[in-house]
Amino acid sequence: MNLLNFLIIDDDVVDRVHYRRIISQTQQFSAKITEVDSAEQALTLCPQEKFDCIILDYHLPGMNGIEFVRELKKIGNNNVSLIMLTGQGNENIAVNAMKEGITDYVIKNDLDPDYFVDTIIKSMQKKLQENKLQEQEEQLKHFAYFDNLTGFMNRYAFEEAALRTLSEAKRFHNVIGFLYIDLDHFKNVNDIFGHAVGDALLEEVANRLRKILREEDLKARIGGDEFIILLTRLKTIDDAAIVANKIVEQIALPFQIASHVIFVGASVGIAGYPESGGSLVELLKNADVALYRAKDLGRGVFTFFSEDLRLVHEKRLNFEQALHRAIANEEFFLVYQPQFELATRKIIGMEALLRWHHPELGLVSPDQFIPIAEESGLIIPIGRWVLETACKQFKKWSQEISMMLQLNIAINLSPKELSNPLFLVSIQKLLIEIDLPPERVSLEITESALVQNIQNEGILTKLRAIRLQLSIDDFGKGSSSLSRLKKLPINSLKIDASFVEGLEAEKADVAIVKYIINIGKELDLTVVAEGIETETQLKFLIEHGCVAGQGFYFSYPLTEKEMTEFLINYVPSI
Ligand code: C2E
Ligand code: MG
Ligand code: MG
Secondary structure, three states: OOEEEEEEEOOOHHHHHHHHHHHHHOOOOEEEEEEEOOHHHHHHHOOOOOOOEEEEEOEEOOEEHHHHHHHHHHOOOOOOEEEEEEOOOOHHHHHHHHHHOOOEEEEOOOOOHHHHHHHHHHHHHHHHHHHHHHHHHHHHHHHHHEOOOOOOEOHHHHHHHHHHHHHHHHHHOOEEEEEEEEEEOHHHHHHHHOHHHHHHHHHHHHHHHHHHOOOOOEEEEEEOOEEEEEEEEEOOOHHHHHHHHHHHHHHHOOEEEOOEEEOOEEEEEEEEEOOOOOOHHHHHHHHHHHHHHHHHOOOOOEEEOOHHHHHHHHHHHHHHHHHHHHOOOOOEEEEEEEEEEOOOOEEEEEEEEEEEEEOOOEEEOHHHHHHHHHHHOOHHHHHHHHHHHHHHHHHHHHHHOHHHHHOEEEEEEOHHHHHOOOHHHHHHHHHHHHOOOHHHEEEEEEHHHHHHOOOHHHHHHHHHHOOOEEEEEEEOOOOOOHHHHHHOOOOEEEEOHHHHHHHHOOHHHHHHHHHHHHHHHHOOOEEEEOOOOOHHHHHHHHHOOOOEEOOOOOOOOEOHHHHHHHHHHOOOOO
């Protein structure tokens, strides 16, 4: 054993010397010994020096051994082994003392040195074990309450602490603010740099938050990249905006993780007590609603909760729920808008357009529900349904109406579908299954979707390789550079309807449409005009060399039944 540090407390000098002698003469350990003759002296010494073992007499002047132990605990000295000496017949006292925290006791009459040393060693071992257990318990408690990575609380601990803060706020009329923080594009960090870098980034985010926040603010990490902060004691809830703003600003600064410089950002939702709710559940929910709005606003911003937001959010959730059930309830159907060769007015194909018949709201436009389907991930099963339904219907028409052999079908894709790793295989399988040549199918991807997600270019090449046609939809509204366009494996450009609409009045639109037609010619792409509504528009387009188009001028989008009739009765006008 190492050198052990002993404190002997006894007002009887003879006894003290006796104990000192036994302790210093044993071969079992070497000892450094301090002696005092009162509990008070011991209590002033204990905070300054770390003792391994205290030997004390039960009867001390002014204070007995049990009282001493209680005082010792108060000053936070719990790890020391305590051996009490009591007179014969006082075993009762000794047992009580052990309940209070004495490690062991010895009867001091006829004290046997070996027995005394033995007791000291055993009590030290016992204490050591107790300390270890206590440490483990504390660690377990720490794991149960704290996030290992950031040292912030976990959700469980946060809720417990926040409940206390909230009830205090109610009692003392404090203003407190809940900030729900979500990192923007954190998933990309994990995907691109790996989880170790992702973890290091989260630690750094926590460090920046710590610097902005006060010690007494509650900080928790409650999910991968989600944090909740409870700002305690605000003057007004507007102070929360100052903190939220700092957070947004600080997290937007680049992070240096290992050799990488990484940009993320944070969106923050704020709900304050008392304005935004009275219960913890309500306040957390409302901070989340505000966060949702902040992300909708384009991320990197903070938003306060408001009752209007709640209504919008609720409506949106209901909408999403309904969208969830729509496939199973067969509420979707497709309409088909014929496409024509402009100069000859001959039908060359059709575009499948999705419709949703909502049980209460009636017909809902795709512009309303596609963005929500994309965000919730529902676009994957919905897109799959569209693809399958459109291709099968098209195949049916091809078989039943021979003229169809010349036609193509255009199907709209959302960027999420395109990034789905299963997409390529599943479309390939579908086309083989229904025996539809891929060159008859044109996939439409909006220009803005392409700009947003450069990774999608790889999949485009693969889709082209299996001879599918690719078309850029709403061209002119995104911001593709020409050099990029040149490299894309596409077949056609669709002029956005808004430019066609302006052809009769807007000079700028005239210029844009001419420009797009020219790009198409240069890059050897078919240019298709959308939204042709008038003879004048049609004439202009033909004059400037636009090959194909669609629009109300020719035909509205048709239901399956209407399209069947249209095809059966179709007579080319030239
Ligand atoms: P889009 O692909 O550009 O489709 C053309 C839109 O213009 C359609 O609106 C069509 O009904 C409308 N339209 C056709 N002719 C005219 C016209 O002469 N004038 C005017 N003003 N509009 C005309 P719709 O059906 O409401 O679809 C809106 C958008 O929703 C589509 O734009 C497309 O981006 C998206 N969408 C539709 N169906 C699907 C789908 O199955 N999957 C995906 N991912 N998106 C779809
Ligand atoms: Mg389209
Ligand atoms: Mg379009």
